[in-house]
Amino acid sequence: MLRVLMVYFSGTGITRFFASLIQEEMEKRGYICDNLNLEEVVDLPTLWQKNPVALNYTIRAERKRPLGKYPWPYQSLSSAMHSVKENPNLSGLREKWQDYDLIGFGSPVYGFRPAPVMIRFLLDLPVFRKKTRAFSFATHDGAQGDFEVFMRKLLKLKGFKYVGHIDHSFIYSATAIMRSNFNHLKTGRLLAKKAFKARKNIFVFLEYIHSLYYGIPYAYKGTNLLDKLVGIPYRLFYSYGIDFILNHLLFGFGLHTDECIRCMTCIQQCPQGLIELDDDDYPVRHYHCMYCLRCLNWCPTNALYFSNLTKNKARFPGPEVLLEAAMQDSIDERLKKD
Ligand SMILES: Cc1cc2nc3c(=O)[nH]c(=O)nc-3n(C[C@H](O)[C@H](O)[C@H](O)COP(=O)(O)O)c2cc1C
Ligand code: SF4
Ligand code: SF4
Incomplete structure (x- = not known):
């Protein structure tokens, strides 16, 4: 088994x-x-802050518009890749995970790369000497860029035998925070459709995985050249688009103080541990972040925003809420027919 x-x-x-x-x-x-959610494995804010690694969009934003009262703290991805060290606090994972036949590491695609917190975690892992098999998985909005290449590099660096990658494009969850109106029912239906397609993809991927252990294994080829070429214009558009959105429209950290109930949810949710209390006990962020959007989405009163574009706009409620809306609607429809 x-x-x-x-x-x-x-x-x-x-x-x-x-x-x-x-x-x-x-x-x-x-x-x-x-x-396992990565946060169940490690204390993510502490791990990331000890040696913060950032993607280019954060580095560019910080250069153009330093937020902070603190000095520039981040290491770029390329220099992080050149200074890989085992973190002694994670060395126990090698023994803990030794009975697994296969380990998958997954993350959303941020600026064509894995999320910085996942990169930090992988760089800090001990080397798995028994050639444990590993795969990567990702979700994105259609342009995953070099995600797979980076995951393959990182996992090989840590001694894993990299066996493949699976990804799927679901719904534009990140743009909800810029919309005045976010239709739960419509998006829930779309998500259900995408989930159906994703299952088909997963089936094919698992056929391949099954063959590695129980059949005649075939070599994993990765993204083919044609896909790469077709993706170039999309990548350019996405690359400049993301940079523009993040650096000109999203940057910053604003608060409607009259709506903030000081519940600390944003502070607890930040995977980079970047939100602190100011002298008046209101949340504040002194650095640019990876824009995972958790603080905005899970604030119960919508008191937080990043820029005018996200002020008083909709928030993303999470996939479960959307699927629930779609399911409830189909139950209601059926009841009406009966
Ligand atoms: C900061 C940021 C950068 C993103 N960059 C990309 C990208 O380069 N390519 C892409 O296809 N999607 C990109 N996305 C979209 C996410 O990959 C997508 O919404 C993903 O499904 C989110 O997964 P999550 O809900 O697990 O965070 C980006 C989203 C954010 C918030
Ligand atoms: S989650 Fe919202 S309400 Fe709670 S402390 Fe943060 S900004 Fe204030
Ligand atoms: S978007 Fe919010 S929760 Fe996410 S890293 Fe930035 S400050 Fe933290």
């Missing part, structure tokens, strides 16, 4: 949802599959 572990980071909940679909499909095949 195959024992699989999946470890993921998720901002708005889509990667968590994808991980649960993969887990369900694995369990249907009789695999034992443990699914």
Whole structure:
């Protein structure tokens, strides 16, 4: 019986949802599959802050518009990749995870790369000398860029035998925070449709995984050249688009103080641990972040915003709420017909 572990980071909940679909499909095949949010494995803010690594969009934003009262703290991804060291606090994971036949690492795509907190975690892992098999998985909005290449590099660096990658494009969860109106029912229906397609993808991927252990394995090829070429214009557009949105429209950290109930949810939710209390006990952020959007989405009163574009706008409620809306609607329709 195959024992699989999946470890993921998720901002708005889509990667968590994808991980649960993969887990369900694995369990249907009789695999034992443990699914862990990265925050259950490590204290993420402490891990990331000890050696913060940032993607280019954060670095550019900080250069153009330093937020802070503190000095520039981040290391770029390329220099982080050149100074890989095992973190002694994580060395126990090698023994803890030694009974798994396969380990999957998943993250949303941020600026064509894995989320910085996932990168930090992978760089800090001990080297897995027994050539444990590993795969990567991702969710995105259609342009995953070099995500797979980076995951392959990182996992090989840590001694894993990299066996493949699976990704899926779901719904534009990140743009909800810029819309005046976010239709739960419509988006819930779309998510259900996408989940159906995702299951088909997962089926094909698991056929391949199954062949590695029980059949005639075939070599994993990765993204083919044609896909890469077709993706170039989209990538350019996405790359400049994301940079523009993040650096000109999203940057900053604003608060409607009259609406803030000082519940600390934003502080507890920040995976980078960047939100603190100011002298009046209101949340404040002194650095640019990776924009995972959790603080905005889970603030119960919508008191937080990043810029005027996100002021008093909709928030993303998470995949479960959307699916619930779609399910309730189809029950209501059926009852009406009956
Ligand atoms: C800061 C940021 C950067 C993003 N960059 C990309 C990107 O480069 N390509 C892409 O296709 N989607 C991009 N997205 C969209 C996310 O990958 C997508 O919404 C993902 O499903 C979110 O997963 P999560 O809910 O697990 O956080 C980005 C989203 C954010 C918030
Ligand atoms: S989550 Fe919202 S209400 Fe709660 S402390 Fe943060 S800003 Fe204030
Ligand atoms: S400040 Fe908000 S958007 Fe930025 S990393 Fe923290 S929770 Fe995510």
